[in-house]
Amino acid sequence: MECIVNRRAKFSASHRYWLPELSEAENQQRFGANSRFPGHGHNYVLYVSLIGELDKYGMVQNLSEVKKVIKEEVTSQLDYSYLNDTWAEFQQTLPTTENIAKVIWERLSPHLPLVDIQLYEHPQLWVNYQGNNMEATLTVQTHFSAAHRLALPELSLEENTEIYGKCARVNGHGHNYHLEVSVTGEMDARTGMIVDLGELQKAINDYVVEPFDHTFLNKDIPYFADVVPTAENIAVxxxxxxxxxxASLGVELDKVKLIESPNNSCEIYCRKGVLNQSPANHQVALV
Incomplete structure (x- = not known):
């Protein structure tokens, strides 16, 4: 029986986004505050996922050995380092979160049966890399606050209450929604980026956060005049x-995860289906 196990590790390091072939003004225009000298730092959190058959001891890998490999090959070299000067790979391609994850995979794959490398730059930004050449998936997290009511207009209050419970109450209720947007694309061989992060965050803010924040979804968002704003329908x-x-930024929308509360969230896997006006055509996972 195959099983996936995950090992967590941490390291703190600094880096700078700077291309010597560009002028100072060009670097500032391209990388913003990330180009400032001498750089900036992060407390990185790394998850190494391994796949394999269970052995006679009930393990995929001996986690003590896994810990040792990760320390020797990665964390002992990167912890409290200036990444641009630490590994030769970062001389050719900048130490973006995407590229760091890729290089960690390359360092660990000769020793461990990897299935995924997940690297958090901070709690609102992380990358997944699965050994697909220059392809990586970048996830950004944001939030908005909104109210909604779950009710079908053709049903009575009693009928809606039977279906939606307290969520059918006539004056609605609110949530602090957490939104995770994942995009997949090819890393640029020089910058190490799959997308301009500032432009990605701007698109999410312009199309979702600003229009949705502090609204009553049923009344303020025309789409929900006819569609019940369940977490699933909001995510769709x-x-x-x-x-x-x-897509206009050169990457593909991979997943949308909407966390309505600590007990309720849903995920839309966008690359496995066609996005159109019918929520039924999406793959929805409820967590």
Whole structure:
């Protein structure tokens, strides 16, 4: 029986986004504050996922050995380092989160049966890399606050209450929604980026956060005049809104995850289906 196990590790390091072939003004225009000398730092969190058959001891890998490999090959070299000067790979391609994850995979794959490298630059930004050459998936997290009511207009209050419970109450209720948007694309061989992060965040803000924040979804967002704003339907609509703007940035919308509360979230896997006006055509995973 195959099983996936995950090992967590941490390291703190600094880096700078700077291309010597560009002028100072060009670097500032391209990388913004990330180009400032001498750089900036992060507390990185790394998840190494391994796949394999269970052995006679009930393990995929001996985690003590896994810990040792990760320390020797990665964290002992990167912890408290200036990444631009630490590994030769970062001389050719900048130490972006995407490229760091890729190089970590290359360092660990001769020793461990990897299935995924997940690297958090901070809690609102992380990357998944699965050994697909220059392809990586970047996820950004944001939030908005909104109210909604779950009810079908053709049903009575009693009928809606039977279906939606307290969520059918006539004056609605609110949530602090957390939104995760994942995009997949090819890393640029020089910059190490799959997308301009500032432009990605702007698209999410312009198309979702600003229009949705501090609204009553049923009344303020025309789409939900006819569609019940369940977490699933909100996530589907967000995916529809973001598909084309994100494609225009040169990457593909991979997943939308909407966390309605600590107990309720849903995920839309956008690359496995066609985004159109019918929520039924999306793959929805409820967590």
């Amino acid at each position: 609509y967000i995916a529809q809104l973001l598909k084309d703007p994100i």
